[in-house]
Amino acid sequence: MENTINIKLKVWRQAGPKAKGRFETFELKNISTDSSFLEMLDILNEQLINKGEEPVAFDHDCREGICGMCSLYINGRPHGPDDDVTTCQLHMRKFKDGQTITIEPWRSAGFPVIKDLIVDRGAFDKIIAAGGYVSVNTGGVPDANALPIPKPNADEAMDAASCIGCGACVAACKNGSAMLFVSAKVSQLALLPQGKVEGARRAKNMVAKMDELGFGNCTNTGACEVECPKGISLANIARLNREFLSAKAQD
Amino acid sequence: MVKIDAKIPEGPLADKWKNYKNNQKLVNPANKRKLDIIVVGTGLAGASAAASFGEMGFNVKTFTIQDSPRRAHSIAAQGGINAAKNYPNDGDSIYRLFYDTVKGGDYRAREANVHRLAEVSNSIIDQCVAQGVPFAREYGGLLDNRSFGGAQVSRTFYAKGQTGQQLLLGAYQALMRQVNEGNVELHTRNEMVEIVMVDGKARGIISRNLVTGKLERHFAHAVVLATGGYGNTFFLSTNAMGSNGSAAMKAYKKGAMFANPCFAQIHPTCIPVHGEFQSKLTLMSESLRNDGRIWVPKKKEDAEAIRAGKLKPTEIAEEDRDYYLERRYPAFGNLVPRDVASRAAKERCDAGFGVGTTGLAVYLDFKSAIDRLGRDAIEARYGNLFQMYEKIVDDNPYETPMMIYPAIHYTMGGIWVDYELQTSVPGLFAAGEANFSDHGANRLGASALMQGLADGYFVLPYTIQNYLADDIATPRMTTEEKEFEEAENAAKGRFEKLMSINGEKSVDSLHKELGLVMWDFVGMARNKEGLQEAIEKIQAIKKEFWSNVRIPGSTGGMNVELEKASRLADFIEIGELMARDALHREESCGGHFREEYQTEEGEALRQDDKFAYSGCWAYKGEDQEPELNKEELTFDVVKLVQRNYK
Ligand SMILES: Cc1cc2nc3c(=O)[nH]c(=O)nc-3n(C[C@H](O)[C@H](O)[C@H](O)COP(=O)(O)OP(=O)(O)OC[C@H]3O[C@@H](n4cnc5c(N)ncnc54)[C@H](O)[C@@H]3O)c2cc1C
Numbered sequence: 001m002e003n004t005i006n007i008k009l010k011v012w013r014q015a016g017p018k019a020k021g022r023f024e025t026f027e028l029k030n031i032s033t034d035s036s037f038l039e040m041l042d043i044l045n046e047q048l049i050n051k052g053e054e055p056v057a058f059d060h061d062c063r064e065g066i067c068g069m070c071s072l073y074i075n076g077r078p079h080g081p082d083d084d085v086t087t088c089q090l091h092m093r094k095f096k097d098g099q100t101i102t103i104e105p106w107r108s109a110g111f112p113v114i115k116d117l118i119v120d121r122g123a124f125d126k127i128i129a130a131g132g133y134v135s136v137n138t139g140g141v142p143d144a145n146a147l148p149i150p151k152p153n154a155d156e157a158m159d160a161a162s163c164i165g166c167g168a169c170v171a172a173c174k175n176g177s178a179m180l181f182v183s184a185k186v187s188q189l190a191l192l193p194q195g196k197v198e199g200a201r202r203a204k205n206m207v208a209k210m211d212e213l214g215f216g217n218c219t220n221t222g223a224c225e226v227e228c229p230k231g232i233s234l235a236n237i238a239r240l241n242r243e244f245l246s247a248k249a250q251d
Numbered sequence: 252m253v254k255i256d257a258k259i260p261e262g263p264l265a266d267k268w269k270n271y272k273n274n275q276k277l278v279n280p281a282n283k284r285k286l287d288i289i290v291v292g293t294g295l296a297g298a299s300a301a302a303s304f305g306e307m308g309f310n311v312k313t314f315t316i317q318d319s320p321r322r323a324h325s326i327a328a329q330g331g332i333n334a335a336k337n338y339p340n341d342g343d344s345i346y347r348l349f350y351d352t353v354k355g356g357d358y359r360a361r362e363a364n365v366h367r368l369a370e371v372s373n374s375i376i377d378q379c380v381a382q383g384v385p386f387a388r389e390y391g392g393l394l395d396n397r398s399f400g401g402a403q404v405s406r407t408f409y410a411k412g413q414t415g416q417q418l419l420l421g422a423y424q425a426l427m428r429q430v431n432e433g434n435v436e437l438h439t440r441n442e443m444v445e446i447v448m449v450d451g452k453a454r455g456i457i458s459r460n461l462v463t464g465k466l467e468r469h470f471a472h473a474v475v476l477a478t479g480g481y482g483n484t485f486f487l488s489t490n491a492m493g494s495n496g497s498a499a500m501k502a503y504k505k506g507a508m509f510a511n512p513c514f515a516q517i518h519p520t521c522i523p524v525h526g527e528f529q530s531k532l533t534l535m536s537e538s539l540r541n542d543g544r545i546w547v548p549k550k551k552e553d554a555e556a557i558r559a560g561k562l563k564p565t566e567i568a569e570e571d572r573d574y575y576l577e578r579r580y581p582a583f584g585n586l587v588p589r590d591v592a593s594r595a596a597k598e599r600c601d602a603g604f605g606v607g608t609t610g611l612a613v614y615l616d617f618k619s620a621i622d623r624l625g626r627d628a629i630e631a632r633y634g635n636l637f638q639m640y641e642k643i644v645d646d647n648p649y650e651t652p653m654m655i656y657p658a659i660h661y662t663m664g665g666i667w668v669d670y671e672l673q674t675s676v677p678g679l680f681a682a683g684e685a686n687f688s689d690h691g692a693n694r695l696g697a698s699a700l701m702q703g704l705a706d707g708y709f710v711l712p713y714t715i716q717n718y719l720a721d722d723i724a725t726p727r728m729t730t731e732e733k734e735f736e737e738a739e740n741a742a743k744g745r746f747e748k749l750m751s752i753n754g755e756k757s758v759d760s761l762h763k764e765l766g767l768v769m770w771d772f773v774g775m776a777r778n779k780e781g782l783q784e785a786i787e788k789i790q791a792i793k794k795e796f797w798s799n800v801r802i803p804g805s806t807g808g809m810n811v812e813l814e815k816a817s818r819l820a821d822f823i824e825i826g827e828l829m830a831r832d833a834l835h836r837e838e839s840c841g842g843h844f845r846e847e848y849q850t851e852e853g854e855a856l857r858q859d860d861k862f863a864y865s866g867c868w869a870y871k872g873e874d875q876e877p878e879l880n881k882e883e884l885t886f887d888v889v890k891l892v893q894r895n896y897k
């Protein structure tokens with residue numbers, strides 16, 4: 001019952017952050033269409049190791065679309081041709097026999113390459129550190145049910161909070177902007193009374209950090225929303241802008 | 252054998268934690284600034300501990316192998332987190348949560364620890380809500396609860412099917428706030444590879460920077476390991492690819508005992524294995540068992556026809572289906588604890604009633620729930636899980652039942668800790684899944700998240716002070732000291748040895764060999780001969796590994812294969828320890844099922860007179876047999892009975 005395909009891979013290889021990169025071509029035979037994209041890369045790596053060559057380095061961990069560790073720019077799309085999935089959830093049934101598949105790292109000034117397909121997304125941590133939290137210490141907080149929160153707000157906050165920090169939005173954006181990522185966190189917290197208190201300050205600090213770290217401006221192209229594996233909506237950017245303006249007004 | 256002192260405080264069970272806190276030593280604010288703590292791991296346990304230590308004023312360094320603390324394996328937890336809030340007013344209480352956890356763990360956990368866990372559970376929910384964790388709510392604006400495997404009350408809080416994600420992001424954000432304030436130093440893509448001991452105390456670590464390949468030295472007055480579980484010993488598991496047991500093994504070799512290694516949990520609802528290239532198994536949240544009904548065909552010929560692709564599950568008439576959990580356990584039905592549900596699935600499949608192409612699968616069917624509640628309600632509850640299933644299997648679970656099979660999921664065993672979460676090495680603490688503490692022989696659903704956050708937010712911040720209070724006069728050491736140099740050299744020697752083997756087999760191929768041995772002999776059902784055979788096989792794999800593994804590249808720079816090899820070397824030793832522990836424990840309890848010890852109906856049969864203890868293994872040197880020590884368990888409050896979910 002199993003279907004298999006033969007494919008050709010064009011993979012970005014780069015020995016280190018400063019090294020010059022290039023594409024390398026590989027052929028893979030009899031890949032089961034039930035295998036995931038990363039399992040296909042495992043098979044490639046097993047073959048490379050058996051030949052005594054260095055395997056292709058790529059990021060991954062949970063392999064179920066939640067940790068945000070996997071990346072890959074596949075045939076010109078972050079996380080590849082399937083919609084609403086991360087690369088680790090992509091399956092080979094989305095590809096055709098004989099197809100050439102081009103695999104590149106995220107390309108953006110904010111995410112320098114470390115090795116082959118692995119990039120440094122430490123900038124996202126720095127943006128969160130700039131204000132992506134509610135400033136409470138452990139202990140001494142009110143009962144969880146002390147403050148009712150309308151279900152629609154809680155649900156909307158949950159949707160924004162689904163961002164996995166993968167960086168596909170940045171990779172998809174011609175300006176290399178991180179607005180969708182930043183806005184998701186700002187929105188989640190602004191929608192909840194616990195986070196509302198610091199809403200304006202948070203927006204200002206996170207946006208300032210994003211600018212400082214070399215991410216581009218948002219010109220509302222919407223490419224980020226299309227490629228986001230978690231369906232984070234552009235409406236969050238509008239909410240971020242409102243918070244940001246109110247911060248400016250308070251200055 | 253050494254005498255084990257768990258340092259359980261005096262007083263009645265319900266007062267022990269209060270008494271402890273009232274009498275413990277504290278560190279004043281000026282002294283806190285002079286004390287350094289290393290937290291290895293940034294999952295729920297590590298991130299919550301590191302953030303809390305930072306807020307208290309300690310100097311914290313934290314380490315993670317991923318590129319960000321937010322990616323720790325905790326992120327993947329789906330179902331929820333327990334607490335004894337009793338918001339639904341269905342009769343829950345701290346006592347009941349405590350009791351359920353001890354019973355669920357098949358009476359192999361320490362009463363005092365479990366009671367403390369239940370006590371602090373409510374504070375966790377308060378804390379998370381204050382951080383902006385978007386838990387599910389009802390229309391009235393208050394928090395929603397659901398019931399979860401093994402409980403008759405609804406005490407599970409959840410955030411869609413992404414509870415672990417939201418809790419971890421809450422802890423991560425608290426951690427990043429401390430990074431911003433300069434109290435926590437964050438080291439990502441940085442793996443602890445050795446513990447540094449000075450005068451019998453843990454005083455730091457050697458880590459490997461996974462980007463540059465360089466070894467680094469870090470000093471601290473105390474070290475916390477929050478490095479997760481060792482389920483990946485089995486190669487295929489629901490754990491993330493990077494989850495590993497290496498930090499626990501480093502601690503073990505420095506004198507920390509490893510307790511109950513054989514207590515591993517097999518989760519009943521995972522997507523079945525489909526091919527040899529498979530890299531991991533995906534969990535389908537247990538919450539699905541609230542509305543899904545588990546069945547296999549009643550007739551063997553139907554099962555055979557399904558396996559051959561000649562019959563569809565939807566074509567099997569109602570009366571020809573065997574809802575075996577509802578049949579065997581009418582009181583709990585599809586909600587029996589995980590070990591019971593897993594073994595029941597194996598029993599049906601071994602008897603020839605399994606479905607799927609391999610015959611190693613059972614159905615989880617939502618048809619009656621959809622008929623009763625409507626598709627929209629089911630979609631609201633499980634939409635993302637259904638989508639995930641469809642993406643992987645290419646089948647629509649709204650129309651045809653899901654297929655599931657048990658898989659390794661969680662390890663109850665781990666580094667032995669006392670009541671203070673201190674290991675048998677002074678100054679070395681262990682938290683979260685990495686320690687063995689609270690779940691006995693079986694963990695209840697939604698209790699790992701609770702334990703990780705309890706350890707990190709509400710236990711360690713107290714107990715570590717009790718230790719550090721005696722250390723306020725200990726100055727910071729320079730890492731030029733000989734102990735650091737020796738530890739670094741040991742780590743360096745090990746990596747060089749690995750690189751020099753230059754054999755024929757890839758790391759993954761050897762890991763798969765280990766995984767098969769584990770699954771076949773140390774998996775869901777174990778017996779004496781099988782375990783003895785497993786030990787021999789694992790020792791052979793160890794030999795093969797150290798003489799024939801092939802690792803391309805060099806020790807300098809990023810080398811993923813070298814990282815994997817180093818972890819596999821430790822998994823091999825954990826595997827052997829699991830088999831030894833399973834062999835010695837001549838009883839069945841929780842996740843440990845010995846075929847020789849079962850009731851006539853095939854239920855687990857404990858031997859309380861002989862095995863009501865935690866088996867704590869001490870390292871005795873390379874190629875020496877480890878020594879078994881026993882922490883006797885005394886039950887002052889709970890009465891031991893055979894678990895009964897009928
Ligand atoms: C798919 C899935 C679903 C689950 N669902 C639930 C659920 O619904 N409810 C529930 O209660 N539990 C659930 N669990 C269990 C629960 O998620 C885990 O037990 C828990 O999250 C473990 O947290 P932790 O902090 O102990 O470790 P982890 O989250 O595993 O974190 C380990 C950390 O240690 C780091 N680390 C490891 N080794 C080293 C080293 N040598 N050096 C430096 N850093 C290191 C890692 O980078 C990571 O940061 C689930 C588990 C799985 C697999």
Ligand code: SF4
Nearest residue numbers: 163164166167169228
């Ligand atoms: S907004 Fe979407 S694409 Fe961007 S980091 Fe978050 S999940 Fe990834």
Ligand code: FES
Nearest residue numbers: 061063068070088
């Ligand atoms: S590996 Fe975790 S999201 Fe892809």
